Amino acid sequence: PSTFVVGPGTHRRWELMLLPGEPLHEQWPEETLWPLLARWIRPGEATLWRAAAYRFHGLVAQRWRAGRILLAGDAAHMTPPFMAQGLVQGLRDAANLAWKLERVLKHGAPPALLDTYEAERKPHVVATTRSAIALGRVICERDPAAAAARDAKALADAGGAVPTTIRQSMLPDLQAGLIAAGCPGAGSLFPQPRVRCAGAGGPRWLDDVSGATVRVLALESALAPGDAQRLAQALAPLQGVLLRLDGDIHAPDAGPGLRITEEATLMADWLHGLGAAFAVVRPDHQVYGTAADAAGALRLLDHLATAVMAD
Numbered sequence: 001p002s003t004f005v006v007g008p009g010t011h012r013r014w015e016l017m018l019l020p021g022e023p024l025h026e027q028w029p030e031e032t033l034w035p036l037l038a039r040w041i042r043p044g045e046a047t048l049w050r051a052a053a054y055r056f057h058g059l060v061a062q063r064w065r066a067g068r069i070l071l072a073g074d075a076a077h078m079t080p081p082f083m084a085q086g087l088v089q090g091l092r093d094a095a096n097l098a099w100k101l102e103r104v105l106k107h108g109a110p111p112a113l114l115d116t117y118e119a120e121r122k123p124h125v126v127a128t129t130r131s132a133i134a135l136g137r138v139i140c141e142r143d144p145a146a147a148a149a150r151d152a153k154a155l156a157d158a159g160g161a162v163p164t165t166i167r168q169s170m171l172p173d174l175q176a177g178l179i180a181a182g183c184p185g186a187g188s189l190f191p192q193p194r195v196r197c198a199g200a201g202g203p204r205w206l207d208d209v210s211g212a213t214v215r216v217l218a219l220e221s222a223l224a225p226g227d228a229q230r231l232a233q234a235l236a237p238l239q240g241v242l243l244r245l246d247g248d249i250h251a252p253d254a255g256p257g258l259r260i261t262e263e264a265t266l267m268a269d270w271l272h273g274l275g276a277a278f279a280v281v282r283p284d285h286q287v288y289g290t291a292a293d294a295a296g297a298l299r300l301l302d303h304l305a306t307a308v309m310a311d
Contacts, residue, residue, distance in 0.1 A: 001140045003082065004040060012046070015081060017140050024053045056080035056136065058129050064118035072097060076121075079129040082136040083167065089125055096121055099212075099283035100308075108310030113178070116307075120177035120286075127172045178282070178307055180289030180300055184274040190215075190285045193266040198249045203263050206243075207285075210258060214240035214304070215281040216297055217267060220247035220259070222277035227294035232256035234301040237309060245271075280304060 005013040016036055018024065028051040034043050057078040064071045073090030097117050103109035141147045155162070174187030181187075194203040216231050223244065231242050242257035245267055249259045262268065271277060276290035278297035288304055291297040 001142060003139060005084065010046075012041070014040070017142070018053060019142075024055070028053070058133050060122065060126055060129065064122060065114060070097060070114065070117065077125045077129065079125070080132045080136050082139060083128065083132040083170065085128050085132055085171075089128065092124070093117075093121055095284040096286075103308045107308075109308045110311055113308060116177040120174045120179075123175055124172055131170055174286055178288070178304075179286070180280075180303065183289035183291075183300075184276060185270075185279065185287045185290045188287045190217075190279070190281045190287050191266045191270050192285075194263040195260040196249060196263070197258055197260045206260070209260065210241050210243060212283050212285070214238040214283060215243055216240065216301070217243045217245060217271070217279040217281065218257075218294070218297070219268070219271060219277040220244050223294065228255040228257050230298060231294060231301070234298055234305070238301070238305060240301075 001017040003015040005015075007013055014037060030043075030048055033048060033051055058080060059078045061071055061076045064076050072093035074086075076093065077089060079086050079089060097114075100109075100113050100117060104111055104113055138150065141150055168189070173189075179186040191206075193206055195206050195209055196203050197209055200209060214235060216235060218228075218231065228242060228244065235242055244257040244259045246261055247257075247259035248254065249261055251259065271279065271290070274290050276292055278291040278294065280288040280290070280297060280300045282288050282304075289300045291300060
């Protein structure tokens with residue numbers, strides 16, 4: 001059983017299951033490795049950078065916080081590589097924790113805000129690790145009859161054609177913590193489109209335009225007179241940004257907020273799919289909640305501010 005991963009540029013990675021009797025050590029001479037890779041690549045077609053043998057683990061710490069000590073990354077969890085989520089899990093930890101630490105240390109937010117870190121990340125890590133383990137069991141089946149039955153069932157379930165599965169669709173949303181629970185889209189990951197805005201030249205990633213801060217995304221068509229001003233005022237104590245989607249990016253003075261247009265319709269379609277016209281987004285790009293109107297967005301901002309601002 002093996003996994004072939006296409007990396008950036010010409011980088012490639014293979015993971016091959018060690019069979020009984022094969023050594024678990026770091027010394028793998030090239031004459032031993034090339035026959036294992038012969039199905040894909042041969043000597044002279046690539047340079048072998050590294051070979052290592054190791055065991056996979058699925059581990060999650062019981063406690064992620066003790067006072068001023070917080071665990072993140074491999075100190076908090078280990079996951080098999082079958083979904084390529086090991087490093088990514090640590091990056092999600094860092095993104096989740098960094099902005100909350102900033103709110104506590106620089107802006108006087110209550111220390112209890114840090115309790116939401118484990119409440120959000122631990123269930124996500126457990127679910128993702130279990131999915132990776134399950135995928136590993138699919139990949140590492142060595143019995144030919146069982147593997148044939150597995151393949152036949154997978155094809156039958158997919159209607160006879162091998163489907164393309166987007167990895168992001170296999171990852172769960174946040175289920176608890178600092179989100180507006182029960183709100184459409186709450187806990188999901190905010191889209192990242194290419195956008196245009198006045199003075200920014202060609203299309204750029206949304207994060208490069210808005211920064212990683214609290215954001216309110218609003219359909220321009222859903223903004224009534226005075227809504228933009230009220231939203232901007234509510235965002236100011238949070239150092240947040242109002243994003244006005246499909247507004248006139250060349251308007252000389254049409255009120256507060258950053259007017260943006262998309263290259264495609266990623267965010268607009270996402271909002272419509274949720275039955276919403278507004279979204280409140282955290283600095284770590286997790287959606288706090290969505291609303292159908294500005295009044296609902298203002299209520300969400302008020303609840304968020306209560307949790308992340310000084311008492």
